[in-house]
Amino acid sequence: MSNDSAKTLVLFGAGKIGRSFIGQLFSKGGFHVVFIDVFKPVIDELNRRNCYKVVVKDEVESVITVQNVSGIFGGDEPAVISAIVTARILAVAVGQQGLKTAIPLIAKGLMARFELPNATPLDIILAENLRNAAEFMTVELKKYLPHNYPFEERIGLIETSIGKMVPIMLKKEMEADILQVFAEPYNTLILDKKGFKNQIPEIDGLSPKENMKAWVDRKLFIHNLGHAVTAYLGYLTHPECIFLYEVLEDKFIKEKVRLIMLQSATILLKKYPDEFTLDALTEHTDDLIRRFQNKALGDTIFRVGCDLQRKLSAEDRLAGAIHLARDLELPYDLILYGLVSGFYFRAVDEAGDQLPADREFALIYAKGVEEVMTTVCGFDEIADHDLIADAIDLDESFKFVI
Numbered sequence: 328m329s330n331d332s333a334k335t336l337v338l339f340g341a342g343k344i345g346r347s348f349i350g351q352l353f354s355k356g357g358f359h360v361v362f363i364d365v366f367k368p369v370i371d372e373l374n375r376r377n378c379y380k381v382v383v384k385d386e387v388e389s390v391i392t393v394q395n396v397s398g399i400f401g402g403d404e405p406a407v408i409s410a411i412v413t414a415r416i417l418a419v420a421v422g423q424q425g426l427k428t429a430i431p432l433i434a435k436g437l438m439a440r441f442e443l444p445n446a447t448p449l450d451i452i453l454a455e456n457l458r459n460a461a462e463f464m465t466v467e468l469k470k471y472l473p474h475n476y477p478f479e480e481r482i483g484l485i486e487t488s489i490g491k492m493v494p495i496m497l498k499k500e501m502e503a504d505i506l507q508v509f510a511e512p513y514n515t516l517i518l519d520k521k522g523f524k525n526q527i528p529e530i531d532g533l534s535p536k537e538n539m540k541a542w543v544d545r546k547l548f549i550h551n552l553g554h555a556v557t558a559y560l561g562y563l564t565h566p567e568c569i570f571l572y573e574v575l576e577d578k579f580i581k582e583k584v585r586l587i588m589l590q591s592a593t594i595l596l597k598k599y600p601d602e603f604t605l606d607a608l609t610e611h612t613d614d615l616i617r618r619f620q621n622k623a624l625g626d627t628i629f630r631v632g633c634d635l636q637r638k639l640s641a642e643d644r645l646a647g648a649i650h651l652a653r654d655l656e657l658p659y660d661l662i663l664y665g666l667v668s669g670f671y672f673r674a675v676d677e678a679g680d681q682l683p684a685d686r687e688f689a690l691i692y693a694k695g696v697e698e699v700m701t702t703v704c705g706f707d708e709i710a711d712h713d714l715i716a717d718a719i720d721l722d723e724s725f726k727f728v729i
Contacts, residue, residue, distance in 0.1 A: 411436025558632030641705025
């Protein structure tokens with residue numbers, strides 16, 4: 328690798344997490360950040376300005392100017408491959424759908440990189456909210472690489488836990504500046520210490536962990552779970568509210584959410600007794616609820632709760648926690664309460680629309696609770712008969728609320 332590439336991060340995804348979190352951290356750490364994205368207006372503007380602004384939403388608003396950045400249009404295959412060949416480190420923050428187009432390009436870049444003499448291994452930070460992300464990327468990349476490609480020697484796959492909250496921006500805010508992005512002050516990137524093939528970059532905000540799976544599950548089963556439950560219970564009891572902080576002003580909702588999160592914390596504690604303590608998980612829960620109440624962030628109930636078929640699926644935040652609780656023979660009644668409340672979620676965006684997938688969910692729910700529990704949440708109608716019966720009872724009780 329040339330000296331020019333010694334501190335270059337090639338980042339697939341110039342979206343909100345890419346710009347407000349990954350790009351910002353590495354730019355501040357002295358890296359030149361090259362964004363790769365299929366949305367050409369953002370790429371063109373990055374190349375025109377070579378900087379952008381992150382508006383930090385808190386009690387006192389502040390602005391971070393992220394410098395030393397550029398962009399490559401995702402459709403310019405030769406330029407993308409060239410960037411991968413010379414990168415010090417790679418990152419992806421494109422979402423699961425975006426990975427379908429990014430992975431074949433990354434594979435071509437990897438093959439070209441290792442045609443050069445003295446090519447160094449390439450670490451790839453997986454900035455995706457995806458369980459078992461490294462396993463997924465290994466399987467998918469190998470589809471496009473030669474059968475005898477020395478994968479383990481050349482590629483480091485680094486899972487992350489993305490805890491930063493980035494709200495939906497209003498259309499007028501995006502039109503005011505195509506590059507600016509809003510985010511909360513939280514700025515810690517938890518990532519897999521064991522995934523790196525090269526030395527871990529010394530960058531403020533990177534928090535390498537030995538047992539990454541535990542920290543991915545903490546994010547999913549406390550943060551994501553609590554976030555979703557706040558939206559679902561909030562919509563159920565206060566359908567007129569728009570923002571997450573509004574429903575948390577209801578002390579009953581706030582305490583119910585906290586208890587549900589703490590029940591999930593006890594499950595994590597039994598699963599990972601050497602990684603967490605109850606005090607630490609309780610402190611984390613209370614800090615999250617405080618962050619959920621950040622008025623300046625303007626996070627909407629719609630954003631936090633939408634995409635029901637994914638968020639209520641078998642491996643995700645609520646059903647996943649219940650599956651784990653049953654495996655460990657631990658209580659999950661409060662988590663089930665949160666799960667079933669999600670069946671009633673019908674919030675809309677600023678244009679008055681639901682996601683198409685959420686309209687599909689309503690059709691599944693119309694067939695009955697058992698249909699949702701088996702086809703969406705992944706429970707077995709025979710083995711999980713008791714749990715499904717409890718969900719039906721809860722569903723009936725919620726009908727008196729609305």
